[in-house]
Amino acid sequence: MRIIFFIGTVDLLLSSIGYLYYRQNLPCGRSTWFALAYLLLTLNAIVSRALSPSLPHFLVKLSAWAEGLWVAFGYYTLLFALVHLALWLIGKRLPFTLPLDKIAMVTLVASCLTVAFGSLRAFAPVVRTEYIMTSKLPAGTSYRLALISDVHLGRILGRSYAEKLVQRVNQLEPDAVLIAGDLIDEKIAYVQEENSLEALAHFNAPKGVYLAFGNHEYIDDHLRWQALVEENGIKVLRDASTVIDGRLKITGLSDFRFSKGKGPKAIQTLAWENNKYFSVLIDHQPRRMGGAAHLGYDLYLSGHTHTGQLFPNRQITKRMYQLDYGRKEFGKLTAITSAGYGFWGPPVRTEAAPEIVLIELNGK
16 A cells, blocks of 8 residues: 555646646646646546456556556656756746747647657567577587566566567477566456456476566565466476576576575575576575675576656666676676566556567587
8 A cells, every 4th residue: 555655646746747747837737627637637536557457458458557557647747847857947047038938839839759669669679689608518419598687567567478489489389587676566356357468378398487576566465466377388486496408507696685594695595506507596685696706696687677668767776786787797697587578567668678588598
């Protein structure tokens, strides 16, 4: 309930600022129809996440879409309004008057176009390929690992979205699929409504499909969610490891907030025989690569950041995490953080595009 209250408060604040801005600067902003539209969309944004899953699913999905787009519109209205304010302050020092009403119209159009662009981008994933050579595997040995994270199945993203994900991953012909958390968005009931998990049972990965829990896995009943996931052929690694072909060790951590100790101790007990295997560590939040490097892990895979999702938020995530996106070496450890495949909240991405990371692992 706290997260619903927080998000509702943010939605109300953004909507209020936007309405007052347009009312002050645009003639249409003072009309009855404009006020009514703003009121209805704001009310939907506030109550959308509290709607019962027992309601007709198309209504829940429609409400979620409206909420997400409205929040993104409010966010960009706020940013452009701040630019407007800066121009107004500058204009007070100029010998002529700036056309502030036209600037406000530009704000309205630019906010709409930015949201439209971001919504199209959110459903246009790319494939990023990373190549790794290692002496821990015999020469001529290779593995293709498909890394996905932050799928966020739920109110907006359902069965058809999951099917397209499986189709795209299978086209890459991976040996194993590694999911770095946040497969679900919030309530299990939303996923079950469209039987979205069943689509993920069709990954074609001969060495297996593995999931490490992210923070969203704990929003609903995490034990029930784990059982449902494993019923569909996905092996959950919660502070656990498995070995493939006697060569490749896959370790999955529980999310940083819920793991058994948040520092190096969380992974120390799982570091057995790291010198014997090529050791892959899946950790949803990119926070523990230093400890992983010290304990002899070779590859660290994470997600979570979405690179901020909405521009210019990456300026925040770059300061929050050692590696909010991309690839970086920490001693002998290679760390890769994915921008994620889905989205949280607004169905809009104006930072890095959603992605699947294909890791070409070769022995030498």
